[in-house]
Amino acid sequence: MNEERIFKVILGPHVTEKSATTGGDTNQVVLKVARDANKLEIKKAVEKLFEVVVEDVRVLTVKGKTRRTKNGVGKRSDWKKAYVRLATGSDIDFAVVD
Numbered sequence: 001m002n003e004e005r006i007f008k009v010i011l012g013p014h015v016t017e018k019s020a021t022t023g024g025d026t027n028q029v030v031l032k033v034a035r036d037a038n039k040l041e042i043k044k045a046v047e048k049l050f051e052v053v054v055e056d057v058r059v060l061t062v063k064g065k066t067r068r069t070k071n072g073v074g075k076r077s078d079w080k081k082a083y084v085r086l087a088t089g090s091d092i093d094f095a096v097v098d
Helices: 003-011 017-026 039-050
Strands: 009-014 030-033 054-062 066-069 070-077 078-087
Touching: 003 009, 003 039, 009 039, 009 070, 030 039, 039 054, 039 078
Parallel strands: none
Antiparallel strands: 009 030, 030 078, 054 078, 066 070
């Protein structure tokens, strides 16, 4: 896989209450990924960037919400997220370091 593509596949962590609860129990991380990325690309990118072992990747497309504005109806963009299950002993820390 191309080095540039690795940095374009993973857009960032998706931090919500649900992702925090699933992450602790099953050693999963939820990531926002590029819409055209597939499971194999996501797996390779995570393993190369964070130097961890990935066991499983589950991908889903989140549909953008339709919103009413004073100018009519608008729609937010669709986006894709990936649930990445890491091997036992592997961990990704997204904490900000000063």
